[in-house]
Amino acid sequence: MSDVPLLESAVIARLKAELQAKESKIRDQATALEHSRKIFARASVAARIGVWECSLPDETLHWTDVVYDIFDLPRGSNLNRNQIVECYAENTAKELQRRRKRAIEDRSGFEMDAEIITVQGNRRWIRITATVESENDLPVRIFGMKQDITEQKILLDRTRYLADFDLLTGLANRSQFQMRLADLCKIDAGQSPRGALLLIDLDGFKIINDSLGHPVGDECLKEVANRLLALCHETEVVARIGGDEFAILLGSQFGQDAITDLARQIVGSVSKPLEFFGQSPKLGASVGIALIDDCVPSDVVKNADTALYAAKAAGRNTFQVFDPARTPNEKAA
Numbered sequence: 182m183s184d185v186p187l188l189e190s191a192v193i194a195r196l197k198a199e200l201q202a203k204e205s206k207i208r209d210q211a212t213a214l215e216h217s218r219k220i221f222a223r224a225s226v227a228a229r230i231g232v233w234e235c236s237l238p239d240e241t242l243h244w245t246d247v248v249y250d251i252f253d254l255p256r257g258s259n260l261n262r263n264q265i266v267e268c269y270a271e272n273t274a275k276e277l278q279r280r281r282k283r284a285i286e287d288r289s290g291f292e293m294d295a296e297i298i299t300v301q302g303n304r305r306w307i308r309i310t311a312t313v314e315s316e317n318d319l320p321v322r323i324f325g326m327k328q329d330i331t332e333q334k335i336l337l338d339r340t341r342y343l344a345d346f347d348l349l350t351g352l353a354n355r356s357q358f359q360m361r362l363a364d365l366c367k368i369d370a371g372q373s374p375r376g377a378l379l380l381i382d383l384d385g386f387k388i389i390n391d392s393l394g395h396p397v398g399d400e401c402l403k404e405v406a407n408r409l410l411a412l413c414h415e416t417e418v419v420a421r422i423g424g425d426e427f428a429i430l431l432g433s434q435f436g437q438d439a440i441t442d443l444a445r446q447i448v449g450s451v452s453k454p455l456e457f458f459g460q461s462p463k464l465g466a467s468v469g470i471a472l473i474d475d476c477v478p479s480d481v482v483k484n485a486d487t488a489l490y491a492a493k494a495a496g497r498n499t500f501q502v503f504d505p506a507r508t509p510n511e512k513a514a
Contacts, residue, residue, distance in 0.1 A: 229329035235262065237285070237320050251307060251329050253299035270296040281311065285320050288313050294330065306334040347421040349399060350406035358420035358428050362478045365417065365430060376417065376473045377440045379429040380485040381409075381447060384465030384497040386425040393460050400457040401464060408450045412443065430473075444468045444500035452498060465498035472503070 231247030242260040249256045252268060266274055273295045280291040290312040297305050310325040345357040353361075365376050383405065390398040402425065409427060413419050417430040429447075431440060451466035469489025471481050488503040495501060 231327050233327055234322055234324040236322050248327050251305065251327060252297070253301040253303060268297045268299060270298065281323070284311060284313050285323065288315050288320060305329060305331045350403055350421050352406050353418050353420035355420065355422040358418055358422055359478065361418045361430055362481065365473050366478050366481065375433050377431045377435060378471050378473060378481050378485045379444060380469045380489045381427040381429070382467050382489055383425040383451065384467055385463055389462040393462060397457050397460055397462060401455060401462055404455060405451055405464070409447065412446050412450060440470060441502065444470055448498060448500060467492040467497050468500035470500060470502040
């Protein structure tokens with residue numbers, strides 16, 4: 182018997198074995214790839230990240246399911262880019278168009294946060310990443326990811342709010358007040374005065390807190406804040422800087438008469454009747470005024486505090502303007 186048929190059979194058997202091994206490897210790779218796709222899909226949904234693509238120049242859109250979900254559109258529905266752009270807030274749409282145009286011209290990319298109003302009227306924030314792909318130096322598509330960052334945006338805005346505003350009254354807090362005062366002390370060094378600081382201390386607030394309780398005291402503080410805001414439309418800052426202490430910063434447009442007139446209005450407004458939970462607490466306000474001139478912020482606060490002390494010494498429920506010409510004893514009189 183010839184050895185040729187045996188040799189051919191051996192070669193065929195070896196080739197079949199190699200083919201089966203490759204098919205098995207391909208199946209394993211396909212299984213691994215499908216597993217990876219499932220993990221990516223689940224992670225994409227969990228992170229609210231979707232992939233998008235826009236063909237150029239015909240502007241045909243292709244989205245993954247998550248992007249449809251972000252815009253509250255049925256998955257797989259037809260997409261019209263002009264209609265999608267209408268979902269973006271006006272300022273956001275202009276900025277998106279500017280960056281997109283530049284990226285296409287430069288064959289580059291961009292990243293930005295955008296505000297949208299979905300087709301169902303839900304307001305959301307999304308983070309967009311985009312990259313332009315070219316062939317023969319011609320842009321053929323722009324693609325990237327869109328992520329729903331609404332919760333992150335709300336948390337960030339809340340954190341920023343807490344950093345700058347008083348939680349109870351909604352007024353600026355001490356930190357924001359100090360930053361704005363520092364700004365006023367820096368600008369227009371040749372202009373004097375550059376504005377004024379009004380420090381306000383509530384007369385009778387401790388008695389209200391002790392006798393009627395903190396809930397009534399809190400309502401008093403909120404009402405005082407509302408009354409101050411109603412009077413201070415053109416001021417720089419209205420802040421709560423302590424328990425029952427408030428501060429108002431006025432710009433250089435306020436002359437001496439306007440400053441004292443505002444202080445007089447504040448005293449009158451705070452002393453008007455209050456009523457909370459069937460109680461009628463009585464409040465007053467002592468106001469100390471210091472001009473913001475060629476001095477550091479701490480000196481402005483010190484001068485206003487000196488004037489505030491003088492207002493309290495004068496019988497409370499009134500205001501005093503700091504006068505550097507007075508002696509220390511006269512300041513407290």
